Amino acid sequence: MPMLLELRDVNFAYAGAVPGRQSLLEGLCLSVQKGDFMVIRGASGSGKSTILRLVCRFHSPQSGSILFRGEPVGSIKPSNLRASICYVAQIPVMVDGSVADNLLLPFSFDANHDRQPPSSDKLDAMLAQFYLQDVSLSQPAQKLSVGQKQRLALMRTLLTGPEILLLDEPTSALDKESAAMVFSIIERLNAEEGKTVITVTHSDYLPSVPNPKSFVLRN
Structure with missing residues (x-):
């Protein structure tokens, strides 16, 4: 395949790195197939999150190549790349406005201008699937808990149908119960919908999906 x-x-290496000192990432090779669930592990500062940011073109490597479907990511328009490969940050970002405003935000971007926004009924149904059945589309998003915001951010990411989900320590700021909900959602998306998932963690998280892959970075 x-x-x-x-x-x-x-x-x-990040700008300002000491000349002659080892780069943050050196000779990194990583392969992901469609439908994979990959966990990238490593200590703080080992470069786990940097890998995700390189894939999204938030940064560019000094050398080497990053290919999406065989095409260098540097030759793909950033907005098109990020419509296919979506990044969910460690701390969920919500804009001022309602829950609905935040969920529909991606449809205001050029890359999604030809997509039909989901109906309120569909959004309500998805809220229930993300354990947010008590959340109203009209309530202010900023008043949600951190755990609710993280699930909402994940739901928002999925509305545009990305091929790959990049999750940067998605549960590090959550309590145990909220973290379990987020992991349950991610695993269901992979197992039932075939979403390709790459998640970063420094914990001992073991996904409950068939044939998960693990990639370990060492300082």
Whole structure:
């Protein structure tokens, strides 16, 4: 099966790094197939989150190549790339406005201008699937708990049908119960809908999905 995403001999150091000192990422090689559930592990500062940011073109490697469906990500328009590969940050970002305003925000972007926004009925149904059945579309998003915001951010990401979900420590700011809800949602999306998931963690999280993959970064 052809690879959906590949990182080949990727080297990266942040600007201002001490000359001659080892790069944050050196000779990194990573392959992901469609439908994979991959957990990237490593200590703080090992470069786990940087890998996700490189894939999304928030940063560019000093050398090496990153391919999506065999095409260098640098040759793909950023808005198109991020419509296919969606990044969910460690701390969920909500704009001022209602829950509905936040969920429909991606449809205001150029990459999604030809997509039909979901109806209120569909959004209500999805809220229940994300354990947010007590949340109203009209209530202010900023007043939700951190755990509710993280589930809402994940739901928002899925509304545009991305092929790959990049999750940057998605439960690090959550209590145990909220974290379990988020992991349950992510695993269901992979197992039932075939979503390709790449999640970063420094915990001992073990996904309850068939054949999960693990990639360990060492300092």
